[in-house]
Amino acid sequence: MNGLLTDLYELTMAAGYFAAGKHEETGVFEFTVRRLPRNRDFVLIAGIHRAVDYLLNLRFEPAEIAYLRGLPGFRHTPAEFWDYLADFRFCGDMFAVPEGSVIYEGQPVLNIRAPLIEAQIPETWLLSAITFETLIATKAARIAHAAEGRDVIEFGTRRAHTPEAGVLGARAAYIGGCAGTSNTLAGFKYGVPVAGTAAHSWIMSFESEFEAFRELQELLCEETVQLIDTYDPIEGANAVTRLGRPLWGVRIDSGDFLALSKQVRRILDDAGLEGAKIMASGDLNESKIEALVRAGAPIDAFGVGTELATSADAPSMGAIYKLVEIEQDGHTRYTAKLSPEKSTLAGAKQLFRYPEFDVLGLHDECAGGSEAMLKPVIIRGRLVQPLPSAAEIRKLAKKNLTPWPSADRRTEISASLQALQKDFAAAKAPR
Amino acid sequence: MNGLLTDLYELTMAAGYFAAGKHEETGVFEFTVRRLPRNRDFVLIAGIHRAVDYLLNLRFEPAEIAYLRGLPGFRHTPAEFWDYLADFRFCGDMFAVPEGSVIYEGQPVLNIRAPLIEAQIPETWLLSAITFETLIATKAARIAHAAEGRDVIEFGTRRAHTPEAGVLGARAAYIGGCAGTSNTLAGFKYGVPVAGTAAHSWIMSFESEFEAFRELQELLCEETVQLIDTYDPIEGANAVTRLGRPLWGVRIDSGDFLALSKQVRRILDDAGLEGAKIMASGDLNESKIEALVRAGAPIDAFGVGTELATSADAPSMGAIYKLVEIEQDGHTRYTAKLSPEKSTLAGAKQLFRYPEFDVLGLHDECAGGSEAMLKPVIIRGRLVQPLPSAAEIRKLAKKNLTPWPSADRRTEISASLQALQKDFAAAKAPR
Numbered sequence: 001m002n003g004l005l006t007d008l009y010e011l012t013m014a015a016g017y018f019a020a021g022k023h024e025e026t027g028v029f030e031f032t033v034r035r036l037p038r039n040r041d042f043v044l045i046a047g048i049h050r051a052v053d054y055l056l057n058l059r060f061e062p063a064e065i066a067y068l069r070g071l072p073g074f075r076h077t078p079a080e081f082w083d084y085l086a087d088f089r090f091c092g093d094m095f096a097v098p099e100g101s102v103i104y105e106g107q108p109v110l111n112i113r114a115p116l117i118e119a120q121i122p123e124t125w126l127l128s129a130i131t132f133e134t135l136i137a138t139k140a141a142r143i144a145h146a147a148e149g150r151d152v153i154e155f156g157t158r159r160a161h162t163p164e165a166g167v168l169g170a171r172a173a174y175i176g177g178c179a180g181t182s183n184t185l186a187g188f189k190y191g192v193p194v195a196g197t198a199a200h201s202w203i204m205s206f207e208s209e210f211e212a213f214r215e216l217q218e219l220l221c222e223e224t225v226q227l228i229d230t231y232d233p234i235e236g237a238n239a240v241t242r243l244g245r246p247l248w249g250v251r252i253d254s255g256d257f258l259a260l261s262k263q264v265r266r267i268l269d270d271a272g273l274e275g276a277k278i279m280a281s282g283d284l285n286e287s288k289i290e291a292l293v294r295a296g297a298p299i300d301a302f303g304v305g306t307e308l309a310t311s312a313d314a315p316s317m318g319a320i321y322k323l324v325e326i327e328q329d330g331h332t333r334y335t336a337k338l339s340p341e342k343s344t345l346a347g348a349k350q351l352f353r354y355p356e357f358d359v360l361g362l363h364d365e366c367a368g369g370s371e372a373m374l375k376p377v378i379i380r381g382r383l384v385q386p387l388p389s390a391a392e393i394r395k396l397a398k399k400n401l402t403p404w405p406s407a408d409r410r411t412e413i414s415a416s417l418q419a420l421q422k423d424f425a426a427a428k429a430p431r
Numbered sequence: 432m433n434g435l436l437t438d439l440y441e442l443t444m445a446a447g448y449f450a451a452g453k454h455e456e457t458g459v460f461e462f463t464v465r466r467l468p469r470n471r472d473f474v475l476i477a478g479i480h481r482a483v484d485y486l487l488n489l490r491f492e493p494a495e496i497a498y499l500r501g502l503p504g505f506r507h508t509p510a511e512f513w514d515y516l517a518d519f520r521f522c523g524d525m526f527a528v529p530e531g532s533v534i535y536e537g538q539p540v541l542n543i544r545a546p547l548i549e550a551q552i553p554e555t556w557l558l559s560a561i562t563f564e565t566l567i568a569t570k571a572a573r574i575a576h577a578a579e580g581r582d583v584i585e586f587g588t589r590r591a592h593t594p595e596a597g598v599l600g601a602r603a604a605y606i607g608g609c610a611g612t613s614n615t616l617a618g619f620k621y622g623v624p625v626a627g628t629a630a631h632s633w634i635m636s637f638e639s640e641f642e643a644f645r646e647l648q649e650l651l652c653e654e655t656v657q658l659i660d661t662y663d664p665i666e667g668a669n670a671v672t673r674l675g676r677p678l679w680g681v682r683i684d685s686g687d688f689l690a691l692s693k694q695v696r697r698i699l700d701d702a703g704l705e706g707a708k709i710m711a712s713g714d715l716n717e718s719k720i721e722a723l724v725r726a727g728a729p730i731d732a733f734g735v736g737t738e739l740a741t742s743a744d745a746p747s748m749g750a751i752y753k754l755v756e757i758e759q760d761g762h763t764r765y766t767a768k769l770s771p772e773k774s775t776l777a778g779a780k781q782l783f784r785y786p787e788f789d790v791l792g793l794h795d796e797c798a799g800g801s802e803a804m805l806k807p808v809i810i811r812g813r814l815v816q817p818l819p820s821a822a823e824i825r826k827l828a829k830k831n832l833t834p835w836p837s838a839d840r841r842t843e844i845s846a847s848l849q850a851l852q853k854d855f856a857a858a859k860a861p862r
Binding site: 025027029120124135169201207216220223231255322341 | 433435436437438439440441442443444446447448450451453456458460494495498499502503504506507508547551554555556558559560562563566586588589590591592593594595596597598599600613614615616618619625626627628629630631632633635636637638646647649650651652654660661662663684685686737741742743746747753754757764766767768769770772773
């Protein structure tokens with residue numbers, strides 16, 4: 001499963017490592033947040049569950065191997081490589097920070113220690129899967145923070161980059177602090193609370209808006225959320241008051257949310273529907289929500305779609321997955337990339353978190369009084385303990401986001417890691 | 432399959448239509464590009480294949496139905512609805528523009544005519560699936576256009592919003608004009624040409640860069656692309672010349688591409704490697720490529736990742752899926768949304784394309800000398816003809832992009848469609 005869902009060069013390199021007799025060597029690769037996404041002071045990590053799922057199930061089917069054998073780049077690949085690929089299993093170790101961790105620029109998220117080929121092939125998948133959920137969890141955290149305790153519901157599957165990404169995005173948004181999602185499958189699969197009642201098409205499918213409201217109320221009773229802006233939101237709100245209870249409240253999906261929410265609040269209150277809530281949705285993001293909250297808009301819940309489901313202002317993150325050391329015949333060689341602006345630190349690392357700052361050190365350092373953030377998840381190809389549920393991760397994230405992470409937090413480089421870089425630079429004679 | 436991969440409100444409405452006895456009514460929904468993505472004058476449509484796949488396979492499994500029955504919003508749903516859902520099949524019609532079509536703001540892409548519930552549920556999936564591939568195909572078209580005939584290879588799976596989105600994005604990028612992709616599964620599944628040789632980790636895994644180059648050349652021969660910037664691109668280029676042929680060429684992944692490509696070209700030429708090519712990759716987009724081409728950079732091929740795989744400058748599109756008419760007891764009622772800035776045109780439509788302009792008319796109008804762009808794809812739940820391959824769609828897209836579509840192209844509204852809007856506005860007394 002999923003064997004071919006990687007960049008071709010991972011497989012070309014695999015063939016090359018095999019041909020060069022390097023597949024018995026052990027590589028350590030690190031997934032690092034080289035650059036934070038635009039407008040972000042930190043990221044909230046999500047997506048580790050998908051890394052686990054991938055590594056435990058990574059296989060190459062006969063038809064996939066046959067396809068590879070027909071590609072020009074594999075013409076000179078030794079035949080034994082195909083047997084190797086048919087038997088491929090990930091048998092290495094993965095350490096990762098827990099989902100729901102707050103991570104700053106330059107910090108590691110995950111590492112893989114495995115035979116070189118097993119550590120190389122996952123690069124593409126790990127970068128994509130973890131980066132995506134991390135972007136959405138981070139965006140959700142910002143939006144929920146702006147809403148200051150009001151519920152935020154993730155509404156964005158229709159804008160997600162594929163419906164399937166919408167399911168994972170919904171999970172990540174929940175982890176980040178959303179109260180729920182419109183994505184039904186995310187409820188079924190991940191236990192995310194689901195929400196949703198009716199769209200404009202519901203209203204339009206009836207001869208009159210009032211009839212549509214009445215039918216919905218009959219179906220949903222106290223769960224009823226009337227969408228009032230299909231024709232005119234004020235007339236819509238008045239129609240809602242004519243029906244009265246049972247009712248959760250109303251949703252406004254367009255227009256000036258501040259002015260409208262005040263008018264609608266008054267209409268509802270005047271009709272004795274003080275308990276009815278107001279939800280706003282439509283092109284919202286953290287700054288618009290912050291402005292509405294500051295202005296005292298009587299909005300009880302926000303539905304956020306496009307901006308959340310695509311992390312619209314920052315749809316990518318400069319994450320990297322780089323070889324940091326390699327073990328050959330019992331001795332360790334440290335590796336790093338020296339390209340300008342894209343250089344990396346040699347050596348397998350650990351992230352030590354203290355209350356006020358972080359230390360990036362060697363993976364076998366001991367830093368008393370800190371939490372070692374990279375924890376064993378897979379050892380010798382086996383999961384070491386069950387993964388937490390989305391609800392548990394959400395709780396951890398909430399704890400990690402309280403108080404709100406500081407943009408000024410610093411990451412120190414430990415003395416041992418610094419010494420290793422000096423040794424590496426001195427020893428390095430690449431050609 | 433996929434029954435729950437939709438917004439919950441589609442299913443709440445389904446239950447409501449059923450409860451209100453409206454599931455025998457026929458609805459027509461239209462997928463329209465309400466607003467073009469940022470920085471775009473048109474979009475290149477892709478993703479219709481996924482709409483087909485979804486509609487033909489849309490099912491609700493017993494466990495999924497059990498999950499829905501447990502949700503508070505379905506407490507008052509009639510029990511017969513669950514039998515209906517267990518037997519659910521899409522039996523309606525879908526008309527769509529062919530993948531590879533150029534579509535402008537306000538134009539329809541697809542419509543569904545089906546029993547109301549069957550037409551309602553697909554909304555979420557169709558919007559996400561078609562919008563995503565359309566965004567990527569459009570971005571790819573812009574990038575390939577900027578490259579003026581030089582090959583562009585899609586390198587972005589690691590930045591895609593999930594690895595699976597990377598596969599579909601690779602297909603869409605190929606349709607848009609990319610010469611190939613690094614995504615191996617896109618090659619296997621969709622016949623997209625695949626490319627890729629080695630990453631920095633390959634270089635770093637060897638004691639010296641020269642050894643890494645030599646091993647790669649042994650494996651790949653004339654397919655060899657040496658990545659020369661792991662330590663220093665000029666030293667890297669010199670090492671390549673020491674090895675000589677066979678060789679495709681070199682790749683530069685960082686630094687000043689204009690200056691470096693000129694230096695490297697000279698080094699290769701001076702060594703008699705005039706046939707060796709230069710590929711550039713790393714944070715490229717259409718404007719950077721245009722600048723490099725204009726400046727005469729001797730670059731033969733571009734690898735584009737992040738910006739293409741996420742449509743970074745425009746990661747979403749204002750596409751809508753709206754009810755435009757409904758047939759009850761043999762008579763047709765037209766529907767539209769009147770929300771400010773979000774209003775829609777009532778009535779099922781056809782897009783008539785003339786060489787110089789387009790006409791948006793009624794779906795049963797006849798407009799001589801034009802091409803009716805919405806064509807039957809699924810009729811009564813069955814595919815009317817096999818779908819074209821990605822290569823065939825790419826050819827059509829190329830034809831449609833030559834000459835490059837004008838930003839000034841206009842869309843007229845036919846007299847009949849205008850008349851229908853007047854009638855609708857006059858008749859409309861929504862409450």
